[in-house]
Amino acid sequence: VRGAMDGGRFPFVVGGDHSIACGTVAGISSHHAARDERIGLLWYDAHGDMNTPDSSPSGNIHGMPLAACIGRGLEELTHLGDRFPMVDTRNTVVVGVRSLDEREREIVQETGVRVFTMRDIDIRGMHDVMQEALELVNDGTAGFHLSFDVDGADPSVAPGVGTPVPGGLDFRESHLFMEMVAETDRLVGLEITEINPILDERNRTAQVAVDLALSDRKS
Numbered sequence: 549v550r551g552a553m554d555g556g557r558f559p560f561v562v563g564g565d566h567s568i569a570c571g572t573v574a575g576i577s578s579h580h581a582a583r584d585e586r587i588g589l590l591w592y593d594a595h596g597d598m599n600t601p602d603s604s605p606s607g608n609i610h611g612m613p614l615a616a617c618i619g620r621g622l623e624e625l626t627h628l629g630d631r632f633p634m635v636d637t638r639n640t641v642v643v644g645v646r647s648l649d650e651r652e653r654e655i656v657q658e659t660g661v662r663v664f665t666m667r668d669i670d671i672r673g674m675h676d677v678m679q680e681a682l683e684l685v686n687d688g689t690a691g692f693h694l695s696f697d698v699d700g701a702d703p704s705v706a707p708g709v710g711t712p713v714p715g716g717l718d719f720r721e722s723h724l725f726m727e728m729v730a731e732t733d734r735l736v737g738l739e740i741t742e743i744n745p746i747l748d749e750r751n752r753t754a755q756v757a758v759d760l761a762l763s764d765r766k767s
Contacts, residue, residue, distance in 0.1 A: 549575025549737070550629075560761075561739035565610035565710065566597060568741060569695045573617045574629030576737045580690050581631035587736060588639035588685025588692030589617060592700040592725065594713040596648045596656055596663065603651035610742075611649075613695075614642070618659060637661050639689050641681040643725065644669070644700035647713045666715055674721045678728045691736035694729055698742050698757055706756050708748025719756065726763040 549559045549572050561572050573589060580587050591597065597614040600621040604611055609625075616625035618640060619633030626632065637659050646666045648656065656663055662684055664677045685692035699709040702716035717725070729735055740757050748754060 550579050553579040559737045566741045567609040569613040570616045570625045572739050573634045576693050577631045577634040578629035585690035588689040589635040590685050590694045591642040593697040594699045598655045599652050674724050691734040693737035696740045706753040708744050708753030709742050726760050
């Protein structure tokens with residue numbers, strides 16, 4: 549990722565489980581750190597991904613990448629890049645959350661990372677939520693990276709994921725999310741994760757991911 553950016557290219561990463569974000573964010577953060585810049589981080593997800601080995605009920609690394617990006621957890625993950633932490637908590641926002649582990653809730657509160665739950669979106673609407681989110685990730689940064697976990701969408705929209713959680717974002721909300729991201733012209737990286745073809749239904753989830761990524765084509 550860093551090599552691509554150093555060569556003047558835009559990093560678009562499509563991968564497996566969300567643990568890949570540790571490497572993606574490390575590469576983007578390192579590229580900008582070399583220029584004395586910092587980045588924001590926008591995280592679209594049903595889960596908080598802020599567990600550490602001490603808090604995780606499962607021990608799965610894909611439940612820990614956001615914690616690693618803000619400097620918590622395994623040193624092998626938190627120090628992948630040249631900047632520690634990779635991103636500052638004040639420029640980190642999670643949208644779409646509806647599933648947090650018990651200890652993970654405490655970690656979220658301790659860090660001060662801005663988390664917009666589905667309740668927030670139901671009450672305020674996606675447009676209002678995204679206006680605040682984009683202000684935070686762009687505050688004093690060179691731009692922001694979007695880490696897009698397709699399980700942020702409702703399973704009726706994107707069934708091919710390993711950890712589906714009902715009550716998620718519909719296609720129109722997700723599309724507006726991506727359009728508002730594109731309209732900022734501040735996106736420095738994009739990754740789409742957690743698409744599992746084995747669990748998908750006639751490639752529906754992959755097609756949704758493509759359609760949403762294309763809605764971000766202005767960037």
